[in-house]
Amino acid sequence: MSYSKHNTLLYVENLSVAYGDKVIIKDINFVEKDVVREGSVTGQVIAFVGRSGRGKSTLFRALTGLVKPTTGKILIADTLTDGGNDAKEVEEGDVGFVDQKYTLFRNKTVYEALLFALRNQKMTKEEKHDKIMSYLSEWGLEKAKDQYPNELSGGQRQRTAIIEQIFCSGHYMVLDEPFSGLDVGNIEDAKNAFNLISSLHSFNTIMYSTHDIELAVELADSIYVIGYPTIDGEHAHYGTIVKHFDMKALNLAWKEFGLGHLEIVKQIKTAMLAS
Numbered sequence: 001m002s003y004s005k006h007n008t009l010l011y012v013e014n015l016s017v018a019y020g021d022k023v024i025i026k027d028i029n030f031v032e033k034d035v036v037r038e039g040s041v042t043g044q045v046i047a048f049v050g051r052s053g054r055g056k057s058t059l060f061r062a063l064t065g066l067v068k069p070t071t072g073k074i075l076i077a078d079t080l081t082d083g084g085n086d087a088k089e090v091e092e093g094d095v096g097f098v099d100q101k102y103t104l105f106r107n108k109t110v111y112e113a114l115l116f117a118l119r120n121q122k123m124t125k126e127e128k129h130d131k132i133m134s135y136l137s138e139w140g141l142e143k144a145k146d147q148y149p150n151e152l153s154g155g156q157r158q159r160t161a162i163i164e165q166i167f168c169s170g171h172y173m174v175l176d177e178p179f180s181g182l183d184v185g186n187i188e189d190a191k192n193a194f195n196l197i198s199s200l201h202s203f204n205t206i207m208y209s210t211h212d213i214e215l216a217v218e219l220a221d222s223i224y225v226i227g228y229p230t231i232d233g234e235h236a237h238y239g240t241i242v243k244h245f246d247m248k249a250l251n252l253a254w255k256e257f258g259l260g261h262l263e264i265v266k267q268i269k270t271a272m273l274a275s
């Protein structure tokens with residue numbers, strides 16, 4: 001495998017992360033291209049599933065530059081070079097990250113926080129206002145517009161944090177378990193918003209981890225199963241990619257959930273149980 005510039009969104013080679021001498025993830029290799037969806041622009045959803053403790057959060061910390069790889073490299077497009085065609089190693093701040101705590105500014109209302117997230121965008125005041133209002137409506141946050149974080153529910157806080165990152169991230173955005181702790185209605189809202197983002201926003205790929213396999217199969221264009229590999233009949237105790245489903249190649253991406261999707265759910269569960 002070698003890095004090729006063409007439409008490469010993310011290039012991960014031989015990645016491992018160890019804390020002290022404990023290897024958490026190892027031998028991780030994958031490439032994600034910026035795909036163009038027919039009749040639309042770029043943007044996609046990539047899901048990571050796997051049993052607890054297999055290293056999904058650790059992988060995400062590496063993909064966002066919060067933890068340095070012990071070996072290997074993580075390359076993203078260098079948008080600052082001419083044409084944005086060269087690669088650079090990912091650094092903290094390059095990509096958006098929403099962790100499970102979804103921290104917000106204590107002294108800013110939802111609206112103010114989102115306006116702040118748009119501060120570097122070349123848009124008029126009205127354009128910013130319209131953009132914020134359309135997201136608030138899409139994410140079911142209209143009533144929370146003028147509330148402070150301590151007046152919001154967990155789901156509302158999380159959605160605000162997600163929109164903030166959408167507004168200020170290029171490249172891709174990483175979300176650690178965005179659907180956990182949400183009720184059925186909130187999950188529907190978030191699902192719609194995911195679809196909206198991947199179909200409308202160029203250069204804005206979502207990568208997220210989840211324990212909800214059905215939802216991953218429904219939403220994602222690409223699904224990675226992170227688990228402990230079996231080597232010479234023995235379980236190794238570090239996480240790696242044990243299976244990958246390219247939903248586009250399988251002709252299942254952006255389709256109504258059907259029998260084909262159900263079969264993938266079964267295969268993912270089998271892969272998870274074995275790892």
Ligand SMILES: Nc1ncnc2c1ncn2[C@@H]1O[C@H](COP(=O)(O)OP(=O)(O)OP(=O)(O)O)[C@@H](O)[C@H]1O
Nearest residue numbers: 019022024050051052053054055056057058059226
């Ligand atoms: N800072 C750290 N120092 C040492 N070990 C760590 C550290 N962070 C995580 N680990 C260990 O790394 C392993 C993987 O944890 P991680 O949180 O990445 O898994 P996960 O797949 O995201 O789990 P979950 O699905 O439960 O969130 C665990 O055994 C955890 O104890």
